[in-house]
Amino acid sequence: MSSTPIEVRRPQRWDEPFDERPLSSRDVDWILSHAPFSDIDESDFLGSASLRDILGNDTRIVRCLPGDIVYRTGDYGTSAFFVLTGQVRVVLDRGDEGMTEKISGSVLHTRRGFMGALSQLWKNTKSPEVRNLAPDAQSAKVRSKGLFVQDVPAVLNEHETTIIGAGHLFGELSALGRTPRTTTIFADSQCELLEVRWQGLRDLSRRSKSLNKTVDDLYRKDALDEQLQSTPIFANVDPAGQKRLVEETIFQNYGNREWAATYKALAEKGAAQRLKKEPIIAEEGHYPNGLILIRSGFARVSKQFGNGHRTLSYLGKGQMFGLEEIYHNWRSTDPLPYRFSLRTVGYVDVLLVPTRVMEEVVLPNLPEELIPDPPVGDVRNGGHLVSDSGSQKHTQHLEQLVEARFINGTATMMIDLERCTRCDDCVRACAATHDGNPRFIRHGAQVGKFMIANACMHCVDPVCMIGCPTGAIHRTVGGQVAINDPTCIGCGTCATNCPYDNIRLVEIRDNTGSLVLDKETQAPILKATKCDLCVDQLVGPACQNACPHDALQRVDMRQTQTLLELLER
Numbered sequence: 001m002s003s004t005p006i007e008v009r010r011p012q013r014w015d016e017p018f019d020e021r022p023l024s025s026r027d028v029d030w031i032l033s034h035a036p037f038s039d040i041d042e043s044d045f046l047g048s049a050s051l052r053d054i055l056g057n058d059t060r061i062v063r064c065l066p067g068d069i070v071y072r073t074g075d076y077g078t079s080a081f082f083v084l085t086g087q088v089r090v091v092l093d094r095g096d097e098g099m100t101e102k103i104s105g106s107v108l109h110t111r112r113g114f115m116g117a118l119s120q121l122w123k124n125t126k127s128p129e130v131r132n133l134a135p136d137a138q139s140a141k142v143r144s145k146g147l148f149v150q151d152v153p154a155v156l157n158e159h160e161t162t163i164i165g166a167g168h169l170f171g172e173l174s175a176l177g178r179t180p181r182t183t184t185i186f187a188d189s190q191c192e193l194l195e196v197r198w199q200g201l202r203d204l205s206r207r208s209k210s211l212n213k214t215v216d217d218l219y220r221k222d223a224l225d226e227q228l229q230s231t232p233i234f235a236n237v238d239p240a241g242q243k244r245l246v247e248e249t250i251f252q253n254y255g256n257r258e259w260a261a262t263y264k265a266l267a268e269k270g271a272a273q274r275l276k277k278e279p280i281i282a283e284e285g286h287y288p289n290g291l292i293l294i295r296s297g298f299a300r301v302s303k304q305f306g307n308g309h310r311t312l313s314y315l316g317k318g319q320m321f322g323l324e325e326i327y328h329n330w331r332s333t334d335p336l337p338y339r340f341s342l343r344t345v346g347y348v349d350v351l352l353v354p355t356r357v358m359e360e361v362v363l364p365n366l367p368e369e370l371i372p373d374p375p376v377g378d379v380r381n382g383g384h385l386v387s388d389s390g391s392q393k394h395t396q397h398l399e400q401l402v403e404a405r406f407i408n409g410t411a412t413m414m415i416d417l418e419r420c421t422r423c424d425d426c427v428r429a430c431a432a433t434h435d436g437n438p439r440f441i442r443h444g445a446q447v448g449k450f451m452i453a454n455a456c457m458h459c460v461d462p463v464c465m466i467g468c469p470t471g472a473i474h475r476t477v478g479g480q481v482a483i484n485d486p487t488c489i490g491c492g493t494c495a496t497n498c499p500y501d502n503i504r505l506v507e508i509r510d511n512t513g514s515l516v517l518d519k520e521t522q523a524p525i526l527k528a529t530k531c532d533l534c535v536d537q538l539v540g541p542a543c544q545n546a547c548p549h550d551a552l553q554r555v556d557m558r559q560t561q562t563l564l565e566l567l568e569r
Contacts, residue, residue, distance in 0.1 A: 019060035035167035058200025064187035086191020127513035297348030409457025419551035429546030490526035
């Protein structure tokens with residue numbers, strides 16, 4: 001290994017603009033001549049992050065020909081689009097999986113073949129954290145999908161669509177909620193779009209009141225429509241009732257969208273103090289004023305126990321709270337209050353369907369199979385994780401999982417310490433598939449006999465993405481949370497935001513093994529690294545596949561039955 005350091009300038013925000021290069025002043029002037037930017041007051045912005053700076057660095061102009069795909073249902077996106085000229089078409093119905101099959105696309109990560117996987121055994125570099133610093137190698141990792149609809153008339157015949165014209169915004173739901181795209185959108189004519197990465201959209205909406213109202217209104221409207229249309233209990237509601245649901249359902253949010261900024265300090269306090277900091281969505285003993293639907297985030301279901309509260313379950317996206325009480329009160333003259341409390345875990349979006357609307361529109365048309373059982377005894381299984389009085393061990397473990405917010409993970413690494421022999425095959429397998437650099441640490445919190453290892457959990461709500469100045473950390477097409485190494489400036493924001501300490505900053509080296517240094521400060525250049533779930537491997541996570549004792553599992557915490565079975569194993 002060479003010991004001679006080399007010097008480079010430390011990367012800064014906007015060193016890596018959203019486009020290949022910052023937009024020119026002429027481009028920015030042109031954008032500012034179009035709605036809604038023509039109505040924004042530039043004096044509302046800070047000198048350190050002016051409107052022109054944001055437009056120049058956090059946006060890019062996308063020029064589309066008719067049929068060009070902007071994005072597809074299921075894609076993960078961290079950007080939104082303004083239509084500057086022309087128009088795009090939105091595929092409204094949910095049957096666009098067939099449409100997806102008609103188009104081809106590329107993915108950011110390609111899986112290695114058999115020989116590629118085998119060659120990892122002898123091709124890995126001898127020095128740790130080596131990067132190819134050649135400009136061509138850096139740019140080649142950022143690619144355009146270049147998708148297009150080959151048969152637009154067929155799509156129009158087979159699917160319900162609508163038009164979005166100049167001056168309008170779309171894609172903000174995924175950009176702000178860190179959720180998959182819910183529609184497919186393609187260019188209906190030759191058009192020019194302004195794509196804004198979410199950091200820019202956040203700054204624009206913070207400084208411009210008119211734009212903030214537009215973004216907020218669209219976000220609420222889209223969230224409401226999406227949730228109501230996909231919830232089975234509303235399936236039998238007639239069109240007039242659906243219209244009333246849309247008009248009277250209340251969109252609410254609780255907690256802090258950037259909850260990770262305060263979580264670590266809060267975690268050091270006792271459980272009782274943490275519980276006090278969780279905003280209450282519905283309180284035990286209070287009149288049930290509506291059905292609560294979780295749109296995004298997590299909420300804790302708890303019950304008064306002595307002087308404190310005991311966690312009984314947690315609810316995630318698509319789950320509901322209060323149906324049993326509302327249905328009971330509709331059928332009985334003996335009113336029943338909420339039997340449990342519902343509290344915010346970090347940040348949660350909810351929809352509140354007022355009790356009056358439920359009684360007049362929804363309950364008379366409730367599908368028979370969805371009629372709740374009489375609310376007797378303790379909490380009942382509503383399709384989410386529950387613990388009854390006979391499962392004290394589960395209650396304790398569940399409390400720990402919720403307290404530590406491990407419920408956020410879709411690929412949480414759980415190691416059964418009674419089966420684990422500490423052979424380290426998992427660590428060696430991880431290193432072998434990542435050029436000799438393991439991407440997790442076999443250490444972490446213990447829940448019962450399980451260790452929750454310090455490995456990226458690929459969270460439902462990846463708060464690590466909040467604040468990344470270049471958008472380097474992002475969702476892949478497959479949903480994994482990944483770091484685009486060329487655009488990472490080593491600021492450490494993602495590592496600081498990660499509540500689970502699952503992202504590390506490492507000093508990088510060139511192909512000769514020499515440390516890469518900042519030209520000005522002579523300090524080592526850092527890059528963020530973490531588990532990528534072996535997205536380029538043929539058979540998935542190497543750590544899990546290498547475990548000879550079936551002790552290591554990657555667990556989707558949303559699959560509650562699987563989690564229960566694992567805890568009982």
